[in-house]
Amino acid sequence: MSFGRNSLPTIVTLVMVVAFGLFGGLLLTRVGYLAVPAAVGLPDAVPGLRVTTVGETTWDTLLTDIVAALVLVAVVASTKRGFWATWGSFVLGMLLADLLRAAHTAFVAGEGLTGYLGYLAGGLAAGLLWGILLGWLPGLAALPRRRAVRQAGGRDEEQLPAGINSMG
Structure with a gap:
């Protein structure tokens, strides 16, 4: 029980990257405005965790998306x-x-320094935008853990009795 409460934001983030891996292309084709960043070379939405390439993308793009998705899950x-x-x-x-994904796109595009910096700036902007738009989902998943901390008298999580933070 406490494992689920402590790792719920991570589970929500993992579900998000798997969902974008499975249905991200469908979402981008159904809601056309979401495809605009990808059309100009910026990372689109949340990095998808999938096992095959999409369309005519290459395997290194797939591996970059997988690493980016795992970085996102690890940070959360x-x-x-x-x-x-x-x-x-x-x-x-x-x-x-998105910095990782933008750096990969700039490398594949073979841009010079100005183009590379432009891709990185676009990756920062896209990451900030998508992070702000979707970050409330894992944030809401962290509320049960925070409530448990308050009920334990406001002590730090490392000092709580086993069962509230049993992950270490």
């Missing part, structure tokens, strides 16, 4: 605090993931 998993800290860690994870 490292947070042990409440709503705002989890939301902030999701934004940070999206920034790191």
Whole structure:
């Protein structure tokens, strides 16, 4: 029971990256405005965790998306605090993931320094935007953990009795 409460933001983030891996292309084709960032070379939405390439993308693009998705999940998993800290860690994870994806796109495009910096700036903007738009989902998942901390007398999570933070 406490494992689920402590790792719920991580589970929500993992479900998000798997969902975007499975249905991200469908979402981008149904809601056309979401495809605009990808049309100009920016990372689109949340990095998808999938096992095959999409369309004519290459295997290195697939591996970059997988690593970016795992970076996002790992950053959210490292947070042990409440709503705002989890939301902030999701934004940070999206920034790191989209920087990685933008660097890969700039490398594949073979741009010079100006183009490379432009891709990185676009990756930062896209990561910040998607992190702010979707970070509330893992943030809401952190609320049961924060409530358990308050009920234990406001002590730090590392000092709580077993059962509230049994992950270590």
